[in-house]
Amino acid sequence: MPENLDSIDRQILKILENDAKTGVKTIAEKLGLTKTPVYERIKRLEKERYIKGYVAILNTDKIEESITVFSFVSLEAQKGSFMDDFLLRIQELKEIRACYVVGGEFDFLLKVTVKNLDAYYNFAKSKIASLPNIGAVKSAFVLNEVKNSEHFPLL
């Protein structure tokens, strides 16, 4: 496994994190290089998975009415086997857009998006609370997404 990233790599990552469509040519100009080294660096960053992939950011509000809810889930006992089981089932549920194992008052934080309130109650009841070993499920309904850049601040 090769070593770490130099300053140029980091600048490339930052640019691509902002706009994945920025061309090799443009990046090369910004960095005062020619296209070849930039191209090879990007390919290396992709191959070594510093870049996991490229995605389109959709304006979900315009596409379809929906609500998103953060669900705070506690297990009754944090035995490894229960955790693993829970995590496996989470992966299959498309309504769950993100899931974090956290420390604190509860064990998991889920970001769920569904059509409407009815759909959420149904989902929470039949897909989450019904899993084995679930303790409490609390919900925080998103009223407004104020910021969602997801830019890595340490670059």
Place this chain on the structure above:
Amino acid sequence: MPENLDSIDRQILKILENDAKTGVKTIAEKLGLTKTPVYERIKRLEKERYIKGYVAILNTDKIEESITVFSFVSLEAQKGSFMDDFLLRIQELKEIRACYVVGGEFDFLLKVTVKNLDAYYNFAKSKIASLPNIGAVKSAFVLNEVKNSEHFPLL
């Protein structure tokens, strides 16, 4: 303003949400069309901001040691002016990668990433708790990111 999306538009959005680098040619083949209509649809989806943009997904773990924390913030009084003030300040803080206005026990959910625990305590104290009208700030430290597809499930 034109009307809504048809089935082809939705399929295009889904493909691009999974991999923004999918070419016009490839998409056209998958949908049984030629390049032109696919190309024009994508341009339309971009111009009308169904697609907000394209970004690279970085493997932040590999780039630099960091911790991410969800912070639950309550205001002392939910007066509109205080909310607006809070939201303005949030935008400037690069450590805050996402911010949601929520309903429930608290008012805002922040996703924060910083170098380490020290940096977080410092950040929470000097940048969040010090803002006017802040009630409580609770924290949930992310131990593991289990899922973060962010795919819109209603497509």
Place this chain on the structure above:
DNA sequence: ACTGAAACCGGTACACC
């Protein structure tokens, strides 16, 4: 590791249905 040039391929434009 980077430069410069050449080859190649996909995005883009256009005429037509």
Place this chain on the structure above:
DNA sequence: GGTGTACCGGTTTCAGT
């Protein structure tokens, strides 16, 4: 709204340093 063709610019490759 769709097809098929042709152009053109950027990506990709490669020889040289």
